[in-house]
Amino acid sequence: MLQTIWATVKQGKIELLEPFELPEGAKVIVTLLPDEDQQFWTNTSQVSLDAIWDNSEDDIYGELLQK
Numbered sequence: 001m002l003q004t005i006w007a008t009v010k011q012g013k014i015e016l017l018e019p020f021e022l023p024e025g026a027k028v029i030v031t032l033l034p035d036e037d038q039q040f041w042t043n044t045s046q047v048s049l050d051a052i053w054d055n056s057e058d059d060i061y062g063e064l065l066q067k
Contacts, residue, residue, distance in 0.1 A: 005020050
């Protein structure tokens with residue numbers, strides 16, 4: 001059965017946020033979660049890029065490339 005255990009990285013080591021008994025040799029999967037600030041700026045940038053590149057005025061350039 002899969003279990004989710006929250007942890008942080010400190011000085012290059014993974015530290016569990018709550019006590020949990022891990023058997024020696026247990027296999028784990030580590031998933032890095034995006035930093036909230038980084039995710040905010042990524043989403044904000046994507047909105048701006050979509051507004052610039054996804055518009056009908058630029059359709060003429062796409063038509064020229066197809067010729």
